[in-house]
Amino acid sequence: MIWQNRLTQLLGIQYPIIQAPMLGVTSPEMVAAIANLGGLGSLPVGGLAPEKTLELIKKTKSLTDRPFAVNLFAHEIPEIDVSVARKMTDYLQNLSAEQHLDCAIPSIESLKFHSYTEQIQILLDEQIPIVSFTFGVLTDEIIAQFKARGVVLIGTATCVKEAVFLEQKGVDAITAQGVEAGGHRGTFLTPANQPIPQVGSMSLIPQIADHVSIPVLASGGIGDGRTIKAAFMLGAEAVQIGSAFIASAESLAISAYKESLQDAQDTDSALTRAFSGRWARGLSNSFMAKMDVEIARTGLSIPQYPIQNSLTTTFRGAAQKQNNAQMTNLWAGQSAASHAQMKSSAEIFNDLLQQVEQ
Numbered sequence: 001m002i003w004q005n006r007l008t009q010l011l012g013i014q015y016p017i018i019q020a021p022m023l024g025v026t027s028p029e030m031v032a033a034i035a036n037l038g039g040l041g042s043l044p045v046g047g048l049a050p051e052k053t054l055e056l057i058k059k060t061k062s063l064t065d066r067p068f069a070v071n072l073f074a075h076e077i078p079e080i081d082v083s084v085a086r087k088m089t090d091y092l093q094n095l096s097a098e099q100h101l102d103c104a105i106p107s108i109e110s111l112k113f114h115s116y117t118e119q120i121q122i123l124l125d126e127q128i129p130i131v132s133f134t135f136g137v138l139t140d141e142i143i144a145q146f147k148a149r150g151v152v153l154i155g156t157a158t159c160v161k162e163a164v165f166l167e168q169k170g171v172d173a174i175t176a177q178g179v180e181a182g183g184h185r186g187t188f189l190t191p192a193n194q195p196i197p198q199v200g201s202m203s204l205i206p207q208i209a210d211h212v213s214i215p216v217l218a219s220g221g222i223g224d225g226r227t228i229k230a231a232f233m234l235g236a237e238a239v240q241i242g243s244a245f246i247a248s249a250e251s252l253a254i255s256a257y258k259e260s261l262q263d264a265q266d267t268d269s270a271l272t273r274a275f276s277g278r279w280a281r282g283l284s285n286s287f288m289a290k291m292d293v294e295i296a297r298t299g300l301s302i303p304q305y306p307i308q309n310s311l312t313t314t315f316r317g318a319a320q321k322q323n324n325a326q327m328t329n330l331w332a333g334q335s336a337a338s339h340a341q342m343k344s345s346a347e348i349f350n351d352l353l354q355q356v357e358q
Helices: 006-011 028-036 050-061 082-098 120-125 140-148 160-169 201-211 225-233 255-263 286-298 307-311 313-321 345-357
Strands: 017-019 041-044 068-073 130-134 152-157 173-177 216-219 238-241 269-272 280-283
Touching (some): 017 041, 041 050, 050 120, 140 152, 152 160, 173 201, 201 216, 269 286, 307 313
Parallel strands (some): 041 068, 068 130, 173 216
């Protein structure tokens, strides 16, 4: 197997395998483990305070001297619809009491959101060599700042239109996120009142590769040697893998989350806005079902991201403390059950290399 290509050279890595940035799951230890083996670890900091962002970067740097990426959420922060948010707050308070979760749902007045623009100077000061982003596009000014420092930029596209737009903005590579992928959709050109793109990896990867001249990273449904090879055959120059690492030793996922992946069936994941206000794929559970019933029964509306995400934060945290997989998000892709392994991140990465070679 010839692993080197223009993307590995651009990123300064040995193998074109990228650990997906999974906020709430990915730890600095996971990022460093992948980086130390010659892959690209990705540290998620989307929506975090600048102080926390710096803390995580420094921790990761203490564990590896190899290149790693930092992932941003490049979205605008919407105004809060107070009426919608208040009704959701009431619902979550009632549900937490029903589920015996010890948590206080934050008041609307207390909500505070951090824009990615607050994190840029930290990334520049820390000389981060690779910045990936999703949910939108960095401003032209910020792109120019990164380019002036030689930073490699990787955007996320869920359809050809988004990929072409990203290339025109000057990014260096594009993550083609198939609908199979776990976690939040990177969609950003679709109006809020229209259906999001749901293109599968088999269709998306070659079409994006045909429409852009920069390298394409494949994401969604990839987690073993066969799917990695398939992605390369479809035109990708690297693969981004997430679900395979959720059950790893370095993962921050609760044990019930890791165990749920082992028992999951191919039809057990679904797209939902219930937890965060943004479409994301995860294993179906009681919270998602109850939210659907409440919406149908009362017309309850889900606030936009990141408002809903903040309103459910303490609720999800309380569920996680109880190791309750039914009341917190279990982000996972359609192939999670067959790919997630309870091993160290290094063992999982080496298994992937061996499978591709075989």
